[in-house]
Amino acid sequence: MSERFERELMRGSLDLMVLSVLADGSKYGYLIQKRVREASDGTVKLQAGTLYPLLHRLEAASVIKSKWDHSTGRKRKWYELTAAGRRRIRSQAAQWDRYVACIQQLLTPALQALPAK
Amino acid sequence: MSERFERELMRGSLDLMVLSVLADGSKYGYLIQKRVREASDGTVKLQAGTLYPLLHRLEAASVIKSKWDHSTGRKRKWYELTAAGRRRIRSQAAQWDRYVACIQQLLTPALQALPAK
DNA sequence: CAACAATATATCGTTGTGCGATATATATGT
DNA sequence: ACATATATATCGCACAACGATATATTGTTG
Numbered sequence: 001m002s003e004r005f006e007r008e009l010m011r012g013s014l015d016l017m018v019l020s021v022l023a024d025g026s027k028y029g030y031l032i033q034k035r036v037r038e039a040s041d042g043t044v045k046l047q048a049g050t051l052y053p054l055l056h057r058l059e060a061a062s063v064i065k066s067k068w069d070h071s072t073g074r075k076r077k078w079y080e081l082t083a084a085g086r087r088r089i090r091s092q093a094a095q096w097d098r099y100v101a102c103i104q105q106l107l108t109p110a111l112q113a114l115p116a117k
Numbered sequence: 118m119s120e121r122f123e124r125e126l127m128r129g130s131l132d133l134m135v136l137s138v139l140a141d142g143s144k145y146g147y148l149i150q151k152r153v154r155e156a157s158d159g160t161v162k163l164q165a166g167t168l169y170p171l172l173h174r175l176e177a178a179s180v181i182k183s184k185w186d187h188s189t190g191r192k193r194k195w196y197e198l199t200a201a202g203r204r205r206i207r208s209q210a211a212q213w214d215r216y217v218a219c220i221q222q223l224l225t226p227a228l229q230a231l232p233a234k
Numbered sequence: 235c236a237a238c239a240a241t242a243t244a245t246c247g248t249t250g251t252g253c254g255a256t257a258t259a260t261a262t263g264t
Numbered sequence: 265a266c267a268t269a270t271a272t273a274t275c276g277c278a279c280a281a282c283g284a285t286a287t288a289t290t291g292t293t294g
Contacts, residue, residue, distance in 0.1 A: 006212060006216070007129070008129025008281085016220065023228075024227060047283080075243080075289090090231065103130060107137050110136070110206060114207065115203070127252075166252075166254065166274085167252050191270060
């Protein structure tokens with residue numbers, strides 16, 4: 001995603017995407033980025049300038065925690081969910097579903113009202 | 118919606134909601150606000166400080182057009198979709214669906230991976 | 235082996251949305 | 265008369281996502 005509408009769409013829901021990716025196991029930033037990209041078939045290109053500040057934010061909020069790994073030449077910062085993080089996934093997922101339902105409720109009749117393309 | 122996550126969620130998709138509301142007939146601002154609120158069962162409270170700048174933005178983008186009505190004591194600005202607006206609904210709805218599918222693809226396995234609440 | 239691409243993390247300034255506060259004015263109900 | 269609902273508008277704040285840029289290591293290819 002790169003155009004304006006698409007970019008703005010993602011606001012707020014990127015947190016949930018990253019938390020979801022971590023739900024299936026610890027990962028470091030670059031891995032998260034690749035996972036999101038492949039899971040969305042290239043639709044969501046989580047930029048580095050978005051990802052790292054986002055991870056720092058989530059860590060500051062104590063929903064994830066990190067540990068540096070210097071065992072290899074390339075240093076990696078591994079992230080994992082905290083208990084609060086798992087709770088947040090559940091609560092934000094519920095809110096997300098509600099919100100999607102709202103949009104759908106407005107969008108479906110709108111598309112029907114529109115003259116056939 | 119008033120908390121942070123919820124507020125951020127709406128970014129970008131509010132345009133689509135407003136355009137959708139207008140797809141089923143011309144409306145003025147206050148009417149749009151009420152329609153969104155009731156259609157979302159009170160979940161989405163489109164604030165006046167959000168709505169009017171948004172309408173001006175959409176008009177500047179030529180996806181809606183307006184006409185003042187002074188026939189009653191309370192002056193109202195009626196908005197209707199333009200042809201470009203109808204095209205935008207269709208294209209943004211398609212993007213919205215794709216994006217929702219991406220989130221779902223990450224969220225569903227994540228919730229399953231989470232220990233039972 | 236030098237050039238280049240991929241891996242890996244980080245920060246900075248810009249852009250633009252959504253919000254709360256505030257202002258203004260009319261209509262309705264009590 | 266006073267409060268509440270109707271109706272539009274603007275201002276400044278907060279902050280997320282981005283592009284650019286920086287830095288350093290590893291792998292590939294000519």
